[in-house]
Amino acid sequence: MKNERLTDSWYIDRVKNGDREAFASLIEKHKSMVYTVAYRIVKNHEDAEELAQDAFLKVFQSIEQFEQRSKFSTWIYKIVYNSAISFIRKKRIISTTLEPVIIENFAEDEIFENLGQLDEEEQKILVESLMKKLNHEESTLVSLYYMDDCSVQEIAEITGLSVSNVKVKLHRIRKQMLSELNRTCKFFER
Amino acid sequence: MEDQQFDRQLKNFFKRTGLLDPSPDFTQKVMGRIHQLPVEIAQAGKISEGTKDWVLFLAMGVVGVLATVWYFLSYNNIFSDIPKPEYWPLFEKITDSLSGIFSSFRVSSITVSVIAAIILVFAADFAIKKLQSIRKNYLFL
Numbered sequence: 001m002k003n004e005r006l007t008d009s010w011y012i013d014r015v016k017n018g019d020r021e022a023f024a025s026l027i028e029k030h031k032s033m034v035y036t037v038a039y040r041i042v043k044n045h046e047d048a049e050e051l052a053q054d055a056f057l058k059v060f061q062s063i064e065q066f067e068q069r070s071k072f073s074t075w076i077y078k079i080v081y082n083s084a085i086s087f088i089r090k091k092r093i094i095s096t097t098l099e100p101v102i103i104e105n106f107a108e109d110e111i112f113e114n115l116g117q118l119d120e121e122e123q124k125i126l127v128e129s130l131m132k133k134l135n136h137e138e139s140t141l142v143s144l145y146y147m148d149d150c151s152v153q154e155i156a157e158i159t160g161l162s163v164s165n166v167k168v169k170l171h172r173i174r175k176q177m178l179s180e181l182n183r184t185c186k187f188f189e190r
Numbered sequence: 191m192e193d194q195q196f197d198r199q200l201k202n203f204f205k206r207t208g209l210l211d212p213s214p215d216f217t218q219k220v221m222g223r224i225h226q227l228p229v230e231i232a233q234a235g236k237i238s239e240g241t242k243d244w245v246l247f248l249a250m251g252v253v254g255v256l257a258t259v260w261y262f263l264s265y266n267n268i269f270s271d272i273p274k275p276e277y278w279p280l281f282e283k284i285t286d287s288l289s290g291i292f293s294s295f296r297v298s299s300i301t302v303s304v305i306a307a308i309i310l311v312f313a314a315d316f317a318i319k320k321l322q323s324i325r326k327n328y329l330f331l
Contacts, residue, residue, distance in 0.1 A: 020221075021221075023224065024217055027220050027221070031211075031212055031216050031217065032209050032210065035210055036208070036210045049212050052212055052216070053219060056220045060224050067323075120206070123207040124207045127207045142208075143208065146204040146205070147205055178196065
Protein backbone atom coordinates (compact mmCIF):
# COMPACT_ATOMS: atom_id res chain seq x y z
CA MET A 1 0.00 0.00 0.00
CA LYS A 2 2.84 2.35 0.92
CA ASN A 3 4.59 1.85 -2.45
CA GLU A 4 1.32 2.14 -4.33
CA ARG A 5 0.72 5.54 -2.74
CA LEU A 6 4.10 6.83 -3.85
CA THR A 7 3.68 6.12 -7.57
CA ASP A 8 2.96 8.88 -10.04
CA SER A 9 -0.13 7.09 -11.33
CA TRP A 10 -1.64 7.03 -7.82
CA TYR A 11 -1.28 10.83 -7.56
CA ILE A 12 -2.48 11.31 -11.15
CA ASP A 13 -5.65 9.32 -10.41
CA ARG A 14 -6.27 11.43 -7.32
CA VAL A 15 -5.87 14.65 -9.33
CA LYS A 16 -8.24 13.27 -11.96
CA ASN A 17 -10.75 12.55 -9.19
CA GLY A 18 -10.67 16.20 -8.12
CA ASP A 19 -7.98 16.20 -5.41
CA ARG A 20 -5.92 19.15 -6.63
CA GLU A 21 -3.61 19.08 -3.64
CA ALA A 22 -2.28 15.70 -4.82
CA PHE A 23 -0.70 17.59 -7.71
CA ALA A 24 1.63 19.30 -5.21
CA SER A 25 3.21 15.90 -4.54
CA LEU A 26 3.88 15.44 -8.26
CA ILE A 27 5.48 18.89 -8.38
CA GLU A 28 7.65 18.13 -5.35
CA LYS A 29 8.79 14.86 -6.90
CA HIS A 30 9.69 16.20 -10.34
CA LYS A 31 10.45 19.91 -9.89
CA SER A 32 14.24 19.59 -9.66
CA MET A 33 14.58 17.57 -12.85
CA VAL A 34 12.04 19.70 -14.77
CA TYR A 35 13.86 22.83 -13.65
CA THR A 36 17.26 21.29 -14.50
CA VAL A 37 16.11 20.42 -18.05
CA ALA A 38 14.82 23.97 -18.53
CA TYR A 39 17.97 25.54 -17.09
CA ARG A 40 20.32 23.41 -19.20
CA ILE A 41 18.62 24.81 -22.30
CA VAL A 42 17.95 28.46 -21.45
CA LYS A 43 20.94 28.84 -19.10
CA ASN A 44 19.15 31.44 -16.99
CA HIS A 45 17.55 30.86 -13.58
CA GLU A 46 14.54 33.19 -13.94
CA ASP A 47 13.55 31.92 -17.38
CA ALA A 48 14.09 28.31 -16.34
CA GLU A 49 11.87 28.80 -13.28
CA GLU A 50 9.13 30.38 -15.41
CA LEU A 51 9.32 27.61 -18.01
CA ALA A 52 9.24 24.91 -15.34
CA GLN A 53 6.16 26.49 -13.73
CA ASP A 54 4.42 26.76 -17.11
CA ALA A 55 5.19 23.10 -17.82
CA PHE A 56 3.50 22.00 -14.57
CA LEU A 57 0.54 24.23 -15.33
CA LYS A 58 0.14 22.74 -18.82
CA VAL A 59 0.35 19.25 -17.36
CA PHE A 60 -2.34 20.08 -14.81
CA GLN A 61 -4.61 21.50 -17.50
CA SER A 62 -4.32 18.43 -19.69
CA ILE A 63 -3.97 15.70 -17.06
CA GLU A 64 -7.46 14.37 -17.94
CA GLN A 65 -6.10 13.43 -21.37
CA PHE A 66 -2.97 11.74 -20.02
CA GLU A 67 -3.59 8.03 -20.54
CA GLN A 68 -0.37 6.90 -18.83
CA ARG A 69 0.95 5.03 -21.86
CA SER A 70 4.33 6.64 -21.18
CA LYS A 71 5.89 7.67 -17.86
CA PHE A 72 4.66 10.91 -16.28
CA SER A 73 8.27 12.15 -16.12
CA THR A 74 8.76 11.54 -19.86
CA TRP A 75 5.60 13.52 -20.58
CA ILE A 76 6.54 16.55 -18.49
CA TYR A 77 10.20 16.54 -19.64
CA LYS A 78 8.95 16.56 -23.23
CA ILE A 79 6.73 19.56 -22.49
CA VAL A 80 9.44 21.55 -20.74
CA TYR A 81 12.05 20.58 -23.38
CA ASN A 82 9.83 21.78 -26.25
CA SER A 83 8.90 24.98 -24.41
CA ALA A 84 12.53 25.77 -23.66
CA ILE A 85 13.61 25.08 -27.25
CA SER A 86 10.84 27.39 -28.53
CA PHE A 87 11.96 30.00 -25.98
CA ILE A 88 15.61 30.04 -27.11
CA ARG A 89 14.54 30.04 -30.76
CA LYS A 90 12.49 33.16 -30.10
CA LYS A 91 15.34 34.79 -28.16
CA ARG A 92 17.93 33.44 -30.59
CA ILE A 93 20.24 32.28 -27.84
CA ILE A 94 23.39 30.86 -29.39
CA SER A 95 24.71 27.69 -27.82
CA THR A 96 28.33 26.64 -28.03
CA THR A 97 29.63 23.14 -28.35
CA LEU A 98 32.69 21.72 -26.70
CA GLU A 99 35.35 20.69 -29.18
CA PRO A 100 36.28 17.07 -28.60
CA VAL A 101 39.98 17.21 -27.83
CA ILE A 102 40.81 13.88 -26.34
CA ILE A 103 43.50 13.78 -23.68
CA GLU A 104 43.48 10.41 -22.01
CA ASN A 105 46.22 10.39 -19.45
CA PHE A 106 44.31 9.20 -16.40
CA ALA A 107 42.55 5.89 -16.01
CA GLU A 108 38.80 6.30 -15.53
CA ASP A 109 38.96 4.97 -11.97
CA GLU A 110 41.71 7.46 -11.19
CA ILE A 111 39.60 10.33 -12.48
CA PHE A 112 36.72 9.54 -10.14
CA GLU A 113 39.13 8.89 -7.30
CA ASN A 114 40.52 12.39 -7.79
CA LEU A 115 37.06 13.91 -8.11
CA GLY A 116 36.04 12.20 -4.87
CA GLN A 117 38.68 14.24 -3.07
CA LEU A 118 36.91 17.48 -3.97
CA ASP A 119 34.31 18.77 -1.54
CA GLU A 120 30.65 19.00 -2.59
CA GLU A 121 30.80 22.69 -3.48
CA GLU A 122 33.88 22.15 -5.67
CA GLN A 123 32.19 19.21 -7.38
CA LYS A 124 29.13 21.36 -8.12
CA ILE A 125 31.33 24.08 -9.62
CA LEU A 126 33.06 21.46 -11.75
CA VAL A 127 29.73 20.07 -13.01
CA GLU A 128 28.51 23.56 -13.88
CA SER A 129 31.71 24.35 -15.74
CA LEU A 130 31.37 21.08 -17.67
CA MET A 131 27.75 21.83 -18.51
CA LYS A 132 28.57 25.33 -19.70
CA LYS A 133 30.91 23.83 -22.28
CA LEU A 134 28.13 21.73 -23.76
CA ASN A 135 25.41 23.06 -26.04
CA HIS A 136 21.81 23.01 -24.81
CA GLU A 137 21.00 19.71 -26.49
CA GLU A 138 24.08 17.96 -25.11
CA SER A 139 23.59 19.27 -21.58
CA THR A 140 19.94 18.15 -21.68
CA LEU A 141 21.02 14.68 -22.79
CA VAL A 142 23.50 14.56 -19.90
CA SER A 143 20.81 15.62 -17.43
CA LEU A 144 18.31 13.06 -18.65
CA TYR A 145 20.73 10.16 -19.09
CA TYR A 146 23.16 10.62 -16.22
CA MET A 147 21.02 12.35 -13.60
CA ASP A 148 17.57 10.89 -14.14
CA ASP A 149 18.47 7.45 -15.55
CA CYS A 150 16.24 7.96 -18.59
CA SER A 151 16.63 5.23 -21.19
CA VAL A 152 17.80 6.05 -24.73
CA GLN A 153 14.24 5.39 -25.95
CA GLU A 154 12.78 7.82 -23.42
CA ILE A 155 15.32 10.49 -24.36
CA ALA A 156 14.42 10.00 -28.03
CA GLU A 157 10.74 10.47 -27.15
CA ILE A 158 11.43 13.62 -25.12
CA THR A 159 13.77 15.32 -27.57
CA GLY A 160 12.27 14.09 -30.84
CA LEU A 161 15.66 12.68 -31.92
CA SER A 162 15.98 9.16 -33.29
CA VAL A 163 17.26 6.41 -30.98
CA SER A 164 20.43 5.97 -33.02
CA ASN A 165 21.04 9.71 -33.02
CA VAL A 166 20.73 9.81 -29.21
CA LYS A 167 23.24 6.92 -28.95
CA VAL A 168 25.72 8.71 -31.21
CA LYS A 169 25.39 11.97 -29.32
CA LEU A 170 25.79 10.23 -25.92
CA HIS A 171 28.91 8.49 -27.18
CA ARG A 172 30.35 11.82 -28.30
CA ILE A 173 29.44 13.49 -25.01
CA ARG A 174 31.05 10.61 -23.07
CA LYS A 175 34.33 11.24 -24.90
CA GLN A 176 34.11 14.96 -24.27
CA MET A 177 33.46 14.37 -20.58
CA LEU A 178 36.40 12.01 -20.30
CA SER A 179 38.63 14.58 -21.93
CA GLU A 180 37.39 17.43 -19.73
CA LEU A 181 37.67 15.41 -16.53
CA ASN A 182 41.22 14.47 -17.51
CA ARG A 183 42.06 18.13 -17.90
CA THR A 184 40.58 18.85 -14.50
CA CYS A 185 42.59 16.06 -12.87
CA LYS A 186 45.78 17.36 -14.48
CA PHE A 187 44.99 20.80 -13.11
CA PHE A 188 44.53 19.46 -9.56
CA GLU A 189 47.72 17.42 -9.83
CA ARG A 190 49.83 20.55 -10.32
CA MET B 191 32.06 -2.61 -21.25
CA GLU B 192 34.45 0.24 -20.36
CA ASP B 193 31.81 2.71 -21.52
CA GLN B 194 29.27 1.11 -19.19
CA GLN B 195 31.61 1.38 -16.23
CA PHE B 196 32.46 4.98 -17.05
CA ASP B 197 28.72 5.71 -17.43
CA ARG B 198 28.01 4.21 -14.00
CA GLN B 199 30.70 6.36 -12.40
CA LEU B 200 29.52 9.46 -14.25
CA LYS B 201 25.94 8.77 -13.16
CA ASN B 202 27.02 8.54 -9.51
CA PHE B 203 29.00 11.74 -9.86
CA PHE B 204 26.24 13.72 -11.61
CA LYS B 205 23.45 12.47 -9.34
CA ARG B 206 25.37 13.77 -6.33
CA THR B 207 26.04 17.19 -7.77
CA GLY B 208 24.29 17.92 -11.06
CA LEU B 209 20.64 18.29 -10.13
CA LEU B 210 19.55 21.91 -9.74
CA ASP B 211 16.83 23.17 -7.44
CA PRO B 212 14.29 25.86 -8.31
CA SER B 213 13.30 28.53 -5.79
CA PRO B 214 12.20 27.20 -2.36
CA ASP B 215 8.58 28.34 -2.88
CA PHE B 216 8.34 26.80 -6.38
CA THR B 217 5.56 24.35 -5.46
CA GLN B 218 3.49 27.05 -3.72
CA LYS B 219 3.87 29.34 -6.75
CA VAL B 220 2.63 26.65 -9.16
CA MET B 221 -0.22 25.63 -6.82
CA GLY B 222 -1.16 29.31 -6.48
CA ARG B 223 -1.43 29.59 -10.27
CA ILE B 224 -3.42 26.36 -10.36
CA HIS B 225 -5.86 27.65 -7.74
CA GLN B 226 -6.46 30.72 -9.90
CA LEU B 227 -7.13 28.64 -13.03
CA PRO B 228 -9.38 25.81 -12.02
CA VAL B 229 -12.68 27.65 -11.63
CA GLU B 230 -13.04 28.12 -15.37
CA ILE B 231 -11.34 24.83 -16.26
CA ALA B 232 -13.41 22.77 -13.84
CA GLN B 233 -16.61 24.52 -14.86
CA ALA B 234 -15.84 24.11 -18.55
CA GLY B 235 -15.17 20.45 -17.92
CA LYS B 236 -18.41 20.02 -16.01
CA ILE B 237 -20.43 21.80 -18.68
CA SER B 238 -18.99 19.67 -21.46
CA GLU B 239 -19.43 16.47 -19.43
CA GLY B 240 -23.04 17.39 -18.58
CA THR B 241 -23.79 18.33 -22.17
CA LYS B 242 -22.31 15.06 -23.38
CA ASP B 243 -24.58 13.04 -21.03
CA TRP B 244 -27.66 14.95 -22.14
CA VAL B 245 -26.83 14.46 -25.82
CA LEU B 246 -26.35 10.75 -25.15
CA PHE B 247 -29.73 10.39 -23.41
CA LEU B 248 -31.47 12.55 -26.01
CA ALA B 249 -30.03 10.52 -28.88
CA MET B 250 -31.08 7.25 -27.25
CA GLY B 251 -34.56 8.68 -26.58
CA VAL B 252 -35.00 9.83 -30.18
CA VAL B 253 -33.86 6.47 -31.48
CA GLY B 254 -36.23 4.72 -29.06
CA VAL B 255 -39.23 6.82 -30.19
CA LEU B 256 -38.37 6.28 -33.86
CA ALA B 257 -38.04 2.54 -33.31
CA THR B 258 -41.43 2.40 -31.57
CA VAL B 259 -43.15 4.39 -34.35
CA TRP B 260 -41.52 2.21 -36.95
CA TYR B 261 -42.65 -0.92 -35.13
CA PHE B 262 -46.32 0.17 -35.06
CA LEU B 263 -46.29 1.47 -38.64
CA SER B 264 -44.77 -1.69 -40.02
CA TYR B 265 -47.58 -3.78 -38.53
CA ASN B 266 -50.22 -1.40 -39.92
CA ASN B 267 -52.43 -1.66 -36.87
CA ILE B 268 -53.43 1.55 -35.06
CA PHE B 269 -52.62 3.89 -37.95
CA SER B 270 -54.36 1.84 -40.65
CA ASP B 271 -57.41 4.15 -40.83
CA ILE B 272 -55.42 7.35 -41.25
CA PRO B 273 -55.26 8.53 -44.88
CA LYS B 274 -51.72 8.14 -46.21
CA PRO B 275 -49.89 11.16 -47.68
CA GLU B 276 -48.35 11.28 -51.17
CA TYR B 277 -44.84 10.48 -50.02
CA TRP B 278 -46.04 7.34 -48.15
CA PRO B 279 -44.79 4.80 -50.78
CA LEU B 280 -41.30 6.28 -50.54
CA PHE B 281 -41.35 6.04 -46.73
CA GLU B 282 -42.58 2.44 -46.96
CA LYS B 283 -39.79 1.64 -49.38
CA ILE B 284 -37.19 3.00 -46.97
CA THR B 285 -38.61 1.12 -43.96
CA ASP B 286 -38.84 -2.08 -46.02
CA SER B 287 -35.24 -1.85 -47.13
CA LEU B 288 -34.14 -1.07 -43.57
CA SER B 289 -35.99 -4.08 -42.20
CA GLY B 290 -34.44 -6.12 -45.03
CA ILE B 291 -31.00 -5.40 -43.66
CA PHE B 292 -31.86 -7.18 -40.43
CA SER B 293 -34.07 -9.88 -41.91
CA SER B 294 -31.49 -12.59 -41.30
CA PHE B 295 -31.51 -11.87 -37.55
CA ARG B 296 -34.24 -13.56 -35.59
CA VAL B 297 -34.79 -10.65 -33.22
CA SER B 298 -37.31 -7.84 -33.30
CA SER B 299 -36.51 -4.69 -35.25
CA ILE B 300 -36.79 -2.64 -32.04
CA THR B 301 -34.02 -4.65 -30.34
CA VAL B 302 -31.78 -4.33 -33.39
CA SER B 303 -32.43 -0.61 -33.64
CA VAL B 304 -31.63 -0.03 -29.98
CA ILE B 305 -28.42 -2.10 -30.21
CA ALA B 306 -27.40 -0.23 -33.37
CA ALA B 307 -28.16 3.11 -31.71
CA ILE B 308 -26.09 2.25 -28.62
CA ILE B 309 -23.14 1.13 -30.77
CA LEU B 310 -23.43 4.29 -32.85
CA VAL B 311 -23.53 6.58 -29.81
CA PHE B 312 -20.53 4.88 -28.17
CA ALA B 313 -18.58 4.96 -31.44
CA ALA B 314 -19.30 8.69 -31.77
CA ASP B 315 -18.31 9.26 -28.13
CA PHE B 316 -15.02 7.36 -28.66
CA ALA B 317 -14.27 9.35 -31.82
CA ILE B 318 -14.92 12.67 -30.06
CA LYS B 319 -12.66 11.70 -27.14
CA LYS B 320 -9.89 10.71 -29.58
CA LEU B 321 -10.17 14.00 -31.43
CA GLN B 322 -10.06 15.94 -28.16
CA SER B 323 -6.97 14.05 -27.06
CA ILE B 324 -5.21 14.68 -30.39
CA ARG B 325 -6.10 18.38 -30.15
CA LYS B 326 -4.78 18.62 -26.58
CA ASN B 327 -1.53 16.85 -27.52
CA TYR B 328 -1.08 19.21 -30.44
CA LEU B 329 -1.65 22.22 -28.19
CA PHE B 330 0.67 21.20 -25.39
CA LEU B 331 3.49 19.34 -27.15
